[in-house]
Amino acid sequence: MTLAVEKLAWQSADRPAVRHVAIIMDGNGRWAAERGLPHAEGHRQGVESVRRTVDASVELGVTHLTLFSFSSENWSRPKQEINDLFGLLRRFIRRDLADLHKNGVRIRVIGTRAGLDADLLRLIDDAIELTKDNTALNLTIAFNYGARDEIARAARRIAEDVAKGSLAASDVTEERFGSYLDTANLPDPDLLIRTSGELRLSNFLLWQLAYAEFVFVDAYWPDFSREQLEAAIIEYQRRNRRFGGTSARSTA
Secondary structure, eight states, X not given: OOXXXXXXXXXXXXXXXXXXXXXXXXXXXXXXXXXXXXXXXHHHHHHHHHHHHHHHHHHTTOOEXXXXXXXXXXXXXXXXXXXXXXXXXXXXXXXHHHHHHHTTEEEEEESOOTTOOHHHHHHHHHHHHHHTTOOSEXXXXXXXXXXXXXXXXXHHHHHHHHHHTSSOGGGOOHHHHHTTSTTTTSOOOSEEEEOTTOOOOOSSSTTTTTTOEEEEOOSOXXXXXXXXXXXXXXHHHHSXXXXXXXXXXXXX
């Protein structure tokens, strides 16, 4: 029995719902290197995996999917690889936007806009505007993103508001701080998946992943399948989420 069938029973059982899945899409380069292919081919196949994962998430009832696409640290990569990555994002938006919109996917992009070309920013803004009222799946793409940078930017904005007198220092709670992050108004991830067998966060959603469950998958991102997404969700369902307490607590 697949998760698509089982999920209806789970929704009525005493098991935590999987609302928000975050994924560190890792291993495109190694996938290509092991096949004697250029890195660009690994990234192209990685885009195909994005398409599969978005479709599967909608079918499996996930309401939020956040993908780590391009780290702010990735600027240290060879210029040609960076150009290939940006080109793929452009093609993904141009080729897939109509279908994503038709299927009710809302697009959001988090990260800093610094260093991005004007034409790419226009494509991103157009995608966000076109899909802003969709509700089937909230797809957040972390692009030119680093969690420490995000937290620093949020802290700077809070400091500026305190200095202007529009915010009192005593009003800076966890909830208020979260409203200054790129992910404001999004639920924290329930489940983090990282592909390629690496066991680290790589500066991804450090604040938001405080109580997420982690599942590490050996497969490289181009090989990530619907079945592996299902298996990760099943593993999540089996766990006892205590949030620092001594017994499980629902997030519904």
